[in-house]
Every structure is written in C-alpha cells, then in structure tokens.
Amino acid sequence: xxxxxxxxxxxxxxxxxxxxxxxxxxxxxxxxxxxxxxxxxxxxxxxxxxxxxxxxxxxxxxxxxxxxxxxxxxxxxxxxxxxxxxxxxxxxxxxxxxxxxxxxxxxxxxxxxxxxxxxxxxxxxxxxxxxxxxxxxxxxxxxxxxxxxxxxxxxxxxxxxxxxxxxxxxxxxxxxxxxxxxxxxxxxxxxxxxxxxxxxxxxxxxxxxxxxxxxxxxxxxxxxxxxxxxxxxxxx
Amino acid sequence: xxxxxxxxxxxxxxxxxxxxxxxxxxxxxxxxxxxxxxxxxxxxxxxxxxxxxxxxxxxxxxxxxxxxxxxxxxxxxxxxxxxxxxxxxxxxxxxxxxxxxxxxxxxxxxxxxxxxxxxxxxxxxxxxxxxxxxxxxxxxxxxxxxxxxxxxxxxxxxxxxxxxxxxxxxxxxxxxxxxxxxxxxxxxxxxxxxxxxxxxxxxxxxxxxxxxxxxxxxxxxxxxxxxxxxxxxxxx
Numbered sequence: 001x002x003x004x005x006x007x008x009x010x011x012x013x014x015x016x017x018x019x020x021x022x023x024x025x026x027x028x029x030x031x032x033x034x035x036x037x038x039x040x041x042x043x044x045x046x047x048x049x050x051x052x053x054x055x056x057x058x059x060x061x062x063x064x065x066x067x068x069x070x071x072x073x074x075x076x077x078x079x080x081x082x083x084x085x086x087x088x089x090x091x092x093x094x095x096x097x098x099x100x101x102x103x104x105x106x107x108x109x110x111x112x113x114x115x116x117x118x119x120x121x122x123x124x125x126x127x128x129x130x131x132x133x134x135x136x137x138x139x140x141x142x143x144x145x146x147x148x149x150x151x152x153x154x155x156x157x158x159x160x161x162x163x164x165x166x167x168x169x170x171x172x173x174x175x176x177x178x179x180x181x182x183x184x185x186x187x188x189x190x191x192x193x194x195x196x197x198x199x200x201x202x203x204x205x206x207x208x209x210x211x212x213x214x215x216x217x218x219x220x221x222x223x224x225x226x227x228x229x230x231x232x233x234x235x236x
Numbered sequence: 237x238x239x240x241x242x243x244x245x246x247x248x249x250x251x252x253x254x255x256x257x258x259x260x261x262x263x264x265x266x267x268x269x270x271x272x273x274x275x276x277x278x279x280x281x282x283x284x285x286x287x288x289x290x291x292x293x294x295x296x297x298x299x300x301x302x303x304x305x306x307x308x309x310x311x312x313x314x315x316x317x318x319x320x321x322x323x324x325x326x327x328x329x330x331x332x333x334x335x336x337x338x339x340x341x342x343x344x345x346x347x348x349x350x351x352x353x354x355x356x357x358x359x360x361x362x363x364x365x366x367x368x369x370x371x372x373x374x375x376x377x378x379x380x381x382x383x384x385x386x387x388x389x390x391x392x393x394x395x396x397x398x399x400x401x402x403x404x405x406x407x408x409x410x411x412x413x414x415x416x417x418x419x420x421x422x423x424x425x426x427x428x429x430x431x432x433x434x435x436x437x438x439x440x441x442x443x444x445x446x447x448x449x450x451x452x453x454x455x456x457x458x459x460x461x462x463x464x465x466x467x468x469x470x471x472x
Binding site for chain 2: 069071072073075076077079091094095100127130131133134135137138139140141142144145147148149150151152153154196197235
C-alpha cells in the first residue's frame, strides 16, 4: 500500500533541521518541496530492496524503518534503525551503488522521496550539503564500528541491554515511581537481528534477565526498576 | 624511535594517487610538501593513542599500521589495517573528536604527518578534497558494516579464512604449482583481534583448518593449495 499524501511540505517540516537540507535557501527549498514525493507505508512494507538501483534519497518524516542486510549465506541482520529526521539511502546515492540493505517499515512510516536529478541540482547550488553528508557518513562509520566492536567483544546480555537502553531513550516513558517502561517497537525476531544474534539466544537471555533486577521483559513490554543500574551494568 | 627523513616528497610519491591529495594544483602540492613531516616508526611503536587529541592527518608511505580500539571493558579489537596510500585519522580531524583508536605499527612504517592548519588551507583552496573524504568515509562505513555483519553471522573459521584471503591478496605470492603462500604480516594475537575473537579461539580454529585441505598454517606461514576452493568455501 502506497499513497501520495497532502503534506505540510519541507518548509514547515519539523524534521528538516535534522537532515542535510537544513540550511537550504528559499529557491532550493521550493525546488525540494516541488519535487519531493511523500508516501505512507504500512508495517512490513518495503521501501526498497537490497540490490535495487538507488534512484534517490528518502527522508523519514514519521515512523520507524529498519535497514536489513542479508549476506551470501542468507543470514540477515538489522544494521540500523531509522527514526524521523533520518536520511535513508544517501550512501548508495553518493557511491552510485545498488542498495546494500532492504529498508523495511517497522511502524507506520511517512517517507519523502527525492529523486537523483533534484539532489544533483541541490548539491550544485548548495555545496555545503556535501559537508552535511560527510558528517552523516562519519557518524555512521563510528556507529558501525561501535556495533562491530560490541558484537565481537560483548556477550549477548550486555548487547541486548545496550539496544534496550537506546530504544528506551527514544520510546521509553518515565513512571511516577522513577521506573521506566518501554514498549519495544520491533518484533522479537527483529530485536535479535538488532543485537546480532539468533532469536533463541534472545529468548534465553530474556529468561535469564527476568530472574534478576535490571529489567523485566513481558511480551513487548520492558520495565526498568532503575536505568542507572543498567547503565552501570554495561559500563556506560 | 622517531626520526625525520629526507624523503622524495609528495610530488613524486607513488601513493599520492590513492589519497585525498591526488588532484592538488602545483601551489597546493608545494604547500603540502613544505609542511608535511615524515617519520619512520619501528614495529610496536604507536603513532597516536586512543583518546589523544587529533592534531592532523597521517599518510602511510610504506609499512603496515593497525587501528586498535579498546572498549570500556578493556576488550580490544583491530578495527582495520592501514596500508601504503591510506590516510589515517581523517575522521577525528573532520569531526574534531579525540582519536577513537590507537594507531600501532605492525611493520616498519614511514608515515607523513600533515597538521590541522595546513589541511584547512588545502581544503579551502581545493573544495574537491571534501568529496574525496566523503568517498573515503562511505567506503569505511561499508567496510565496517560488512565486518559487523560477518562478526554477528559467520563462525570464526569463515571469518579467519576471509581475513587470510584479504591479506593474501596483498601479501601472498603465487607459487609455480599454482598454490599460494602468505607470510601473515601480524602476530597471532593481532590476527585474533582482526577476526574479532580470542587468541585461544584462533589457535583452535587453525588446528581444525590444518586437518583439512583449504589452508595449512605453520607459524606465520599460510599455504593455500587452491585459492578458488577457499573463495568457494566462504561463498565469495
């Protein structure tokens, strides 16, 4: 299911300040707004598939998208989650390579597509956009490196706690008694792929965690008696 | 041990065509050559430590450098190897962050240091250098992502074979009978950190591999009866 939306447009978009388009002059902003196409995606829908040609860049306006990579052996991993304000597919656009991931919608998502020709015109008129992409890429490199080091050196429990904390920062709510509740926004299979392990291993780790005091996980709900205790446990 | 060298300079450096400085005009090249300082490092020496302020960028003229990251738990990992033509420390220079790795010399290395002020002047006069850094960063992101996916989804044997193949492409020699010999250019402990596992696990995996036909490893020497068989084994 895809449908073009009547959207408020780029000039009023709250997320634009987080994107590469934050400093556009009026004329460029108008060009972006004229050419940008917004679609609404349902959970489970795919924005593009690994191996597809990269036709342009997507900005996430609302919702949650997971970038999944499947390797030659058929093992798949969620390489990152993209939240509102994320720019999706810019690496493949800039390197002129095919998509390295499948962008799968985890929660109902509004995404704005900007085609290759429009981005080329924007880049030509606003060379500073190149520097924005450079900073974005440097941040992505650092995050992937941290994920790699964690994957190779930390056990599944520590990595799961780390992923839950990151999700709690965005989706958690503080209760009156100082505890935190998180409705985990992805399925258990996807949680495993975010942690970089098998679903059985996640289930086993959840059972083990539920015997302790750090977090209690029941279905999609995680309750943290003390976030400070979790931060302390994983040495952050 | 550090000593300034009388070097051929950037204008005659064979590696420059692989670096961000490949397209400099004559004046910029002269500036680079005037300001660049070359040092010779012995194996085991450190070019900079994780946590050091990033004072500039290093170009590897010859030798081999490993970028080591130590996490909060004290676990360390070799995040990448840098060969002649590599630019080292550019991420931290561009993000104005402290060094995220320790750059440790694996084999005698000649490295050329370019200070922050000189790079700023070069960038100002040659905006295309920014795009070179962007392409470098995008390549680094992709490589880290591949390492992360491999670490989370492939077993130690497959990852070790993959690292050995990459090293063989650069350091291996083809014998008359079509077999290949590789003198592994790093110590066993560092090989483990490149694969993302413990030294005991590497020793165990080597013993297992030595019982098969893919590779025979004896001390620092690896012999491949058939590279094609290894490529086929690891689905490349």
